[in-house]
Amino acid sequence: MASITLNHIDKTYDDGYHAISDVNLDIEDGEFVILVGPSGSGKSTLLRMIVGLEDITDGELLIGGRRVNEAAPKDRNLAMVFQNYALYPHLTVYENIAFPLRLVRDGKPSDEEIDRKVRDAARVLELTDHLERKPGNLSGGQRQRVAMGRAIVREADAFLFDEPLSNLDAKLRGQMRAEISQLQRRLATTSVYVTHDQTEAMTLGDRVAVLKKGVLQQVASPRELYEQPLNLFVAGFIGSPSMNFLPASLRSEGGRHVLSSPIGDIPIPEAKARAAAGRDLVLVGLRPEFFEDASLVDEDKKAAGSVFRASLTHLEWLGHEQYGYIEFQPDPEVAGVLADLAKDLDADEMRPVVVTTLSAESLARPGTPLDLWVDTSRLHLFDPESGENLTRDPEAGAELTRRAADERRRQIELATQRDAAPRA
Known part of the structure; x- marks a missing residue:
C-alpha cells in the first residue's frame, strides 16, 4: 500500500491543448478516491498520468513518497483494472490471474507461491469454481472479478480503475459496486477510480474529486459535495x-x-x-x-x-x-x-x-x-x-468529510478483524 500525491500536475499536448491544469491532490494510504466529471474533464487523463501511460508536462507525482514522474509503468507497482477487462481469451481464469506473476523476472515466485496467491484471490472473489473456465464462458461480472484478481495477486501499492463497470447492465453494476467496496475495505489498498456514473461516485468513494475542463473544483466526501458544494x-x-x-x-x-x-x-x-x-x-x-x-x-x-x-x-x-x-x-x-x-x-x-x-x-x-x-x-x-x-458552511462541510474518514478507518478495522477470526 502507498499514498499518492499530485503536486501542481499539468498536462499539455503537442497541439497546445491544456488537458490538466495545476491539480493538487493527496490520496492517503488505503483511501478510496473517485475522479469524476463530464466527458472531456480530464479524469481519465489524470488516471493515465498516475499509472504512467501519459507523460507529465509539469508538476510532481509521488507514490509512497517516491517521485515517479519519469518511472515506467512497470516500475510504479500499480495495478490497472480496465473498462474492457483486458483478459486473455485463450487462457483459463487461473492462468489469467497468474499471468502477472509469471512475468516477474527478479525474485520470481515459485509455482507453489503462485498457486497460493491465485487461489487466495479466487476465494476472496468467489471464483474458485471457475478457475478452469475460459473468459468467454463467464458473465460480465465474473470477467470483471477475474481482472480484479489479476490486480490482487500483484500485491500492488494501489489499484487504478478506469470506468470498470460501464459495460455491465444496471443490476450487475449494483452488485459489483458492493463487491468492489467490500473488497477495497478488506484489502485496505489505496484505490483511484474514474467514473462518470453518479451512483458509483456517491456510493464507492471515501472522497470524490470533481474535475471541470482539467481543473479540480472540489475534493470532499460524497456527503460534503452534496450538502456543501463549493460552486x-x-x-x-x-x-x-x-x-x-x-x-x-x-x-x-x-x-x-x-x-x-x-x-x-x-x-x-x-x-x-x-x-x-x-x-x-x-x-x-x-x-x-x-x-x-x-x-x-x-x-x-x-x-x-x-x-x-x-x-x-x-x-x-x-x-x-x-x-x-x-x-x-x-x-x-x-x-x-x-x-x-x-x-x-x-x-x-x-x-x-x-x-x-x-x-x-x-x-x-x-x-x-x-x-x-x-x-x-x-x-x-x-x-x-x-x-x-x-x-x-466550510466548517460543516469539513466535519462531514472528517466523519467519512473516521468511518473508513473503522470499516477497515472491522474487515481486518473478520478476516483474522478463525473460520468454522
Whole structure:
C-alpha cells in the first residue's frame, strides 16, 4: 500500500491543448478516491498520468513518497483494472490471474507461491469454481472479478480503475459496486477510480474529486459535495435528479425576507438573506427532495421551511415517490448562465424547469394549483457570475468529510478483524 500525491500536475499536448491544469491532490494510504466529471474533464487523463501511460508536462507525482514522474509503468507497482477487462481469451481464469506473476523476472515466485496467491484471490472473489473456465464462458461480472484478481495477486501499492463497470447492465453494476467496496475495505489498498456514473461516485468513494475542463473544483466526501458544494458547477453535477437553479431577487420588509422567483415568493431565514444582501440577482439552488406537498407536512416541520403556491406541468409516479415538474421562464441574463452551465455539465441544455420530489401519497394533479412546502434552511444561493456558493458552511462541510474518514478507518478495522477470526 502507498499514498499518492499530485503536486501542481499539468498536462499539455503537442497541439497546445491544456488537458490538466495545476491539480493538487493527496490520496492517503488505503483511501478510496473517485475522479469524476463530464466527458472531456480530464479524469481519465489524470488516471493515465498516475499509472504512467501519459507523460507529465509539469508538476510532481509521488507514490509512497517516491517521485515517479519519469518511472515506467512497470516500475510504479500499480495495478490497472480496465473498462474492457483486458483478459486473455485463450487462457483459463487461473492462468489469467497468474499471468502477472509469471512475468516477474527478479525474485520470481515459485509455482507453489503462485498457486497460493491465485487461489487466495479466487476465494476472496468467489471464483474458485471457475478457475478452469475460459473468459468467454463467464458473465460480465465474473470477467470483471477475474481482472480484479489479476490486480490482487500483484500485491500492488494501489489499484487504478478506469470506468470498470460501464459495460455491465444496471443490476450487475449494483452488485459489483458492493463487491468492489467490500473488497477495497478488506484489502485496505489505496484505490483511484474514474467514473462518470453518479451512483458509483456517491456510493464507492471515501472522497470524490470533481474535475471541470482539467481543473479540480472540489475534493470532499460524497456527503460534503452534496450538502456543501463549493460552486454552481459542483452543485449541478453532483446529484440525480440534479439541483434546481432559480433566478431570484431579495426583498426585505418589516423584518421578513423573501426571494422573488419565477415560481413564486419564497420566504427565507435571516442567515440566508444576509448572503444575498446587496445583490440584484442570485441563483437559488434547491434539491428536488427539499420540496413536499404542504398538506402532508406536519406543523412542526412546516415551521422550518416555507409554503408557496405553484402549478405542476406534469407528474411522474415511481411507486415509492413521484416527481412533479414546474416550468418557468427565465430572463435572458439567467438563460445565458444556465446555457453555459449546461455546456460545462456536458448537457444539451438546462431546461427552465424545477423538479420536485413528492410523497407517493400526494394527490397533486398537473395544472391544478398546489401548496408546496420547501425546506428553506437547506437552500443554497449562488453568485450567477462567479458561480460561488454564497451560503456554503466550510466548517460543516469539513466535519462531514472528517466523519467519512473516521468511518473508513473503522470499516477497515472491522474487515481486518473478520478476516483474522478463525473460520468454522
